[in-house]
Amino acid sequence: xxxxxxxxxxxxxxxxxxxxxxxxxxxxxxxxxxxxxxxxxxxxxxxxxxxxxxxxxxxxxxxxxxxxxxxxxxxxxxxxxxxxxxxxxxxxxxxxxxxxxxxxxxxx
Amino acid sequence: xxxxxxxxxxxxxxxxxxxxxxxxxxxxxxxxxxxxxxxxxxxxxxxxxxxxxxxxxxxxxxxxxxxxxxxxxxxxxxxxxxxxxxxxxxxxxxxxxxxxxxxxxxxxxxxxxxxxxxxx
Numbered sequence: 001x002x003x004x005x006x007x008x009x010x011x012x013x014x015x016x017x018x019x020x021x022x023x024x025x026x027x028x029x030x031x032x033x034x035x036x037x038x039x040x041x042x043x044x045x046x047x048x049x050x051x052x053x054x055x056x057x058x059x060x061x062x063x064x065x066x067x068x069x070x071x072x073x074x075x076x077x078x079x080x081x082x083x084x085x086x087x088x089x090x091x092x093x094x095x096x097x098x099x100x101x102x103x104x105x106x107x108x
Numbered sequence: 109x110x111x112x113x114x115x116x117x118x119x120x121x122x123x124x125x126x127x128x129x130x131x132x133x134x135x136x137x138x139x140x141x142x143x144x145x146x147x148x149x150x151x152x153x154x155x156x157x158x159x160x161x162x163x164x165x166x167x168x169x170x171x172x173x174x175x176x177x178x179x180x181x182x183x184x185x186x187x188x189x190x191x192x193x194x195x196x197x198x199x200x201x202x203x204x205x206x207x208x209x210x211x212x213x214x215x216x217x218x219x220x221x222x223x224x225x226x227x228x
Contacts, residue, residue: 001170035214037153044203044218045145045153056216088153092212095158095167097143102152 002027002091004100012108019076021103023089028069030093036065036074039102040085048087049074081107110134110217114204117222120194128222130187130204135217138162138182141207143215144189146200146224154200157189161210172198194226 032052049065205215
């Protein structure tokens with residue numbers, strides 16, 4: 001199975017700053033079938049990005065995804081207070097699908 | 109409005125069985141694949157099973173293969189997860205989620221989860 005490793009584990013930033021989260025795969029992700037999710041305490045995950053770079057319905061354009069092969073990035077251009085949460089990457093190109101371990105974005 | 113509701117969770121002894129259900133509303137259930145994803149308390153997300161729109165493809169994580177069985181009833185807009193030989197490390201919040209595609213894809217809608225606790 002493909003192992004996804006997210007870094008950093010925790011990122012401490014202030015509102016208005018730029019956040020960059022990384023997801024590295026143990027082998028190439030087929031057809032860039034890589035998604036990003038946001039999860040807040042007590043809530044189900046929310047799909048942000050799929051196909052490595054396509055924003056899901058209703059997702060603000062401050063969220064962007066990039067990458068291919070084994071290296072992917074989620075960028076939040078200007079952090080809003082509601083963006084502080086845990087973020088997961090997921091590959092769905094190979095079975096079994098797998099998630100990264102998660103990255104916490106906290107307020108500095 | 110899309111809505112998914114899981115049920116069937118609870119406290120169960122190790123080695124016993126449990127069947128989870130997920131009923132969906134607001135979309136053409138028989139057009140989409142579905143997934144089960146779980147989250148142990150304080151931990152990350154773990155994909156555990158998926159089923160295609162017509163049940164022709166069923167996939168499992170190694171951690172549950174041979175113990176869990178996914179199924180669906182398109183006439184009832186319902187997804188199921190039969191969990192056998194449960195272990196304490198199966199304790200988690202179990203989410204059902206709609207896939208953005210008929211066979212595979214990311215999950216674009218999630219339920220709120222049902223909690224399974226495996227303990228003696």
